[in-house]
Amino acid sequence: MDWLTPEGFAAFTGALVIMRGVAEWWLDQFNVTHIQGHQGKMPPAWKSVMDASTFSRSVNYTVAKGKFSQWSGIYGTLILLAALFSGLLPAMEQTWTGHLGASIWIQSGFLCTVATLLALFDLPWNFWSQFHLEERFGFNKSNSKLWAVDQLKMFILGWAIGWPMITLLLWIVEKAGDQWWVWAWCVLLVFQIVMLILAPMLILPLFNKLTPLDEGSLKDRLLLLAGRTGFGMSAIQVMDGSRRSGHSNAFFTGFGKFRRIVLFDTLIEQLNEREVEAVLAHEIGHFKKRHVLLMMGIGLAGMLVQLWIVAWVAKQTWFFSAFGFAQTSMPIAFMIFFLILGTVTFWISPLSHLLSRQFEYQADAYAAQATGDRKALTDALRKISLENLSNPVPHPLYSFVYYSHPTLLEREKALSHHWEQ
Numbered sequence: 001m002d003w004l005t006p007e008g009f010a011a012f013t014g015a016l017v018i019m020r021g022v023a024e025w026w027l028d029q030f031n032v033t034h035i036q037g038h039q040g041k042m043p044p045a046w047k048s049v050m051d052a053s054t055f056s057r058s059v060n061y062t063v064a065k066g067k068f069s070q071w072s073g074i075y076g077t078l079i080l081l082a083a084l085f086s087g088l089l090p091a092m093e094q095t096w097t098g099h100l101g102a103s104i105w106i107q108s109g110f111l112c113t114v115a116t117l118l119a120l121f122d123l124p125w126n127f128w129s130q131f132h133l134e135e136r137f138g139f140n141k142s143n144s145k146l147w148a149v150d151q152l153k154m155f156i157l158g159w160a161i162g163w164p165m166i167t168l169l170l171w172i173v174e175k176a177g178d179q180w181w182v183w184a185w186c187v188l189l190v191f192q193i194v195m196l197i198l199a200p201m202l203i204l205p206l207f208n209k210l211t212p213l214d215e216g217s218l219k220d221r222l223l224l225l226a227g228r229t230g231f232g233m234s235a236i237q238v239m240d241g242s243r244r245s246g247h248s249n250a251f252f253t254g255f256g257k258f259r260r261i262v263l264f265d266t267l268i269e270q271l272n273e274r275e276v277e278a279v280l281a282h283e284i285g286h287f288k289k290r291h292v293l294l295m296m297g298i299g300l301a302g303m304l305v306q307l308w309i310v311a312w313v314a315k316q317t318w319f320f321s322a323f324g325f326a327q328t329s330m331p332i333a334f335m336i337f338f339l340i341l342g343t344v345t346f347w348i349s350p351l352s353h354l355l356s357r358q359f360e361y362q363a364d365a366y367a368a369q370a371t372g373d374r375k376a377l378t379d380a381l382r383k384i385s386l387e388n389l390s391n392p393v394p395h396p397l398y399s400f401v402y403y404s405h406p407t408l409l410e411r412e413k414a415l416s417h418h419w420e421q
Contacts, residue, residue: 006321013322013340014085018344021077025070027398032066034395045409046392049382052076054389061137061389068133072125079121083339089114090324093332105176107164107331112159114335119158123151137389139246146244153206165191166334173330181307188303192296198252200260210237213263218273222261222280229370231284235260242266247388250279252287270312275380278367282377285366291359298352310337349401356404364411365418374415381408 040321042055050058084090093110100106130147134140142150169184176183213219213236222236233252241249248266252259261280268276286292313319314333321358325332368374385392385408394407406414 004318006318009318010085010322013343014081016081016340017077017084017343021073023346024073027395027401028066028070028073030231031391031395031398032063034398035393038373043393049408050386050392054386055392057137058386058389058392061395062391064133064136068129075125076122076130079118080343083118084336085321089326089335090326093325093329104167104170105163107329108163108170111166111331111335112163114198115158115162115278116155119155126151134245141242141246142244144168150207150244157200157203157206169334170331172293181304181311184307185300185304189300190407192300194255197258198254202261204239204262206251208243209240209263211240213238218268218276220417221273221277225277225281225370226284229281229284229288231260232288233259237262238265238268239263240265242269248384250276250283252283260390266387267384270383271380274371274373274376275383278371278377278380279384280371281367282363284370286362288366289359289362291363293358295356298355306337306341310334313337339400353400353402353404357406360381360405360411361414364415368418377414378412381411 034061039056039059042052044051046055092114095107096110096113100109127147130140130142131144168187172184172187173180211221219236225231226233234254237260239262241247246266248264248270250261250263250267252261254260261283263276263280267279271279310333311331313336314328314330317328319336320326320328320332323336363378367377371377384390390408392408394403399407405411
């Protein structure tokens, strides 16, 4: 069967979606079975890291997350297959444009509506994860009201940003001719830069309270580190992550004079000052090694390719017929392409994760060198891993496909090797 026909492409896409769903289910099963085999039998390498009780909780948490992922994955696969092949989207689009017209504002509104409906289908799983799975292991600090307000804010924000942005892209398609995808890419590049500046100032505070890090020895230590490494920043802020979760994190956001460091309050609570400094040095390592720029560059190159593909498939009648649409339409081309995109990127994501893991090793080495204290970073990584009940013994195939960070023992081994050199 020629796959560049309506029937062939529909069969190919459906098979790809199902294969992804099956692969995800089996990867979860491999991981669950692998760690269950270690229940009550802690590997010797971990005996110096955690006690038997914490190891058992980590195993139980990993198993619970794996089983949840299996069921939610089946659900997600069925929803995607229904969206692509049930004929509901063509009927919705015909009704929408038939009653409201086909202006670019109306068409972009349709795309936002479809995205909203798909997000609504995910809400029950999101709720269950937060208030049953995370609650069971003591990580949930939120409540149903806060959760509902967060979801509402995200929907409003999605429309406030997405609707005008999609409308602008469709306008570019109308006005820029066959090379519209190049101009659209330029606009999206500018948009990303603007969001890097505005998001930490305008969007992040909508969900979390950000306060300056208190004056004291910790702030002095972090400022000295920033000065010593030549890392310019506008502020060090503390985010009230504990309001929603017991998990901890740290990151920097923005760039240039807008760059700022954000520390979760849970991180400050869990680590001592030397360890917080080591975590910040790790984040600075990503900046100094240009990891962020490299990943952004790869992402932007990928975006350019994606836009070119949309421009090409938008001219192919078989692409639309495969999913029940009677005629070509740029908004529909965007919608179908991005519905399929996650399935395609699943198969190539291990490559980006492989690169990400290498970046983590480099940032670890930089942090140890910048602080002159390998033990502080090792202790910090151990505490973060233990506090988050990270999987101590993931299945090798599972970690290869999904992990953007090496495992704790892999990082410790690499740090030790680098330090000895």
